[in-house]
Amino acid sequence: MTHEAGWAHAPGALRGPSWLREPADPNALVPRLWSSTAHKRDGELVIGGVPVADLVADFNTPAFVLDEADFRARAAAFRDAFAGYHVYYAAKAFLCTAVARWVVEEGLYLDVCSDGELTVALRAGVDPARLGYHGNNKSYPDLRRAVATGVGKIVVDSFAEIERLGRVAADLGRSQKVMIRVTAGVEAHTHEFIATAHEDQKFGFSIAGGDAWKAVEAVLAQPALELVGLHSHIGSQIFDTSGFEVAARRVLGLHARVAHDLGVTLPEMDLGGGFGIAYTSQDEPAEPAHLAAGLTSIVEHECRALGVAVPQLSIEPGRAIVGPAMCTVYTVGTVKPVSLDGGAVRTYVSVDGGMSDNIRTALYDADYSCTLASRGSTAPPVLARVVGKHCEAGDIVVRDEFVPADLAPGDLLAVPGTGAYCRSMASNYNHAMRPPVIAVRDGQARVVVRRETVEDLLATDVG
Structure with a gap:
């Protein structure tokens, strides 16, 4: 009773x-x-x-x-809210050939992190130039196929990978566009295993520890690699832009230092994303337009303060589209x-x-x-x-x-x-x-x- x-x-x-x-x-x-x-x-x-x-x-x-209509509407909402950005769909969230086609039909880019995901994207007819390739342990075969295929950008994650990728690109006679994954020392308020920008984890090069600067120098020393920007990702299941403010300041500080000290203007920057969704009634995810306004304001403010032009920006909504x-x-x-x-x-x-x-x-x-x-x-x-x-x-x-x-x-x-x-x-x-x-x-x-x-x-x- x-x-x-x-x-x-x-x-x-x-x-x-x-x-x-x-x-x-x-x-x-x-x-x-x-x-x-x-x-x-x-x-x-x-x-x-x-x-x-x-x-x-x-x-x-x-x-x-x-729900195909819902998937497409969410993809379009991020595309429209982040007009002028490159919006990358996370293949790791869920990928099949049909979804890969929907992604490009809605004007998005695609982020892959394995040879299997690359294979599905290619099978779906995705233009390799619209692919970004992530991962903290890409093998020689992985990198060789990515470069030979014409993957748009490869996000490097270790000094061994920089050397490995430089050798692969040179052997193939290609110039490969590269972004460097950096850790900004900002811990998103999320589960320990999906917070990815604090120092003690497997991804990226630490800005505070100096490894990120060394990675910039290492990429620039590779004749077959073209450094186009820095990549930062503070975590996943994030509901607002507050955590991005400190991260953007630190990443843009490194971006500006590269320009001022080395005379190298990096044309792009990937801010990551990992925006959250509602799993239960306690969750209140932000609308794409709100997220876009917040991130754009943060970047524009920091660029003005540093005296650098706003680079071409990319984001990765993560689970927020398909979840x-x-x-x-x-x-x-x-x-x-x-x-x-x-x-x-x-x-x-x-x-x-x-x-x-x-x-x-x-x-x-x-x-x-x-x-x-x-x-x-x-x-x-x-x-x-x-x-x-x-x-x-x-x-x-x-x-x-x-x-x-x-x-x-x-x-x-x-x-x-x-x-x-x-x-x-x-x-x-x-x-x-x-x-x-x-x-x-x-x-x-x-x-x-x-x-x-x-x-x-x-x-x-x-x-």
Whole structure:
């Protein structure tokens, strides 16, 4: 029985995180968590004009559902807000040939960080000149293929790579454009593993420690390399531009020093990005126009103070384009109330996926939301934990969320905000087969990445 003052005040009740509030209607969507076409029709989730139950009837679960119109609209919003910038889509967030084509059709550039990502981009017909190539340990074969292919810019990350790339470009008789990844000593307020501009981590050359200046000299000493600018990235899942102010000041200080002391004008600068999305109701991401105004103001102010011209700027929105454009649909297998100390009960909802298709909860302690997707319910809300089917106690998909109390096996559950890194980081743990990606638009659905099969699973097993 629900306590008259609310479930959270009942003896032994589980309260969940402080930001999570009991909804008046557990069927309702929080719009900012979902793609723009997602809505409920008679209680059923509809995305891109396609009812989720129809998708499941055709493609089964688990499945990633990608809202093409939403993806394109978010790409266009960054393109338009950052007019005059080069906007790079992060292949690592999610990449397939269809998405690579959408990216260039919407006027964006593409950031790759492996030979595999480069291969997909080329297969999609992306102009290599629109590619930036990242990575902290690019091999000779990686660099040789990138240079031979005509990749627009390679972001160098170590002295060994500078020497390696210089040799590769010279051997191929090419002049390769290069940016230097620098660390500005600014720690974004994000998870330790996705904060990338403080000193103690694997990426880039430290400005404060002097390695960044030495890297500039090392690149300039390579006849086959053309230094075009500095690259900075302060982290990921960032909601405002405040952290960029100190980083921009330090990176532009180095940019100005190169011009003043060496007489070399660097025409470009990449400010990174890693802008955040709403995973739960506690998140309030900024609009692209707001981010663009803030970053442009910061750079223009610092350039005036340093007496240098504003370079050609690039940004990398990261998950902000594809993250909200995709959700994951699961089938509920079991609903298990578990009695805890003090009389509290936790409701565990097990679904037919888990950490093999979304490792982020276990890896980053990430928070997600969910909704009953196959029907409406008049039952009151109950706090639940959505877990996967894998043999790990940490196999959690949604740590805490309110769902209708009558949630039952066979129901469909959808988790929003899974476009970034979930399919990209998916695995075959427990020999699970990775889910498909189904693109929806204007009432039509098509497979852009098919579901893995048993044959796929056994193809590499030569025993």
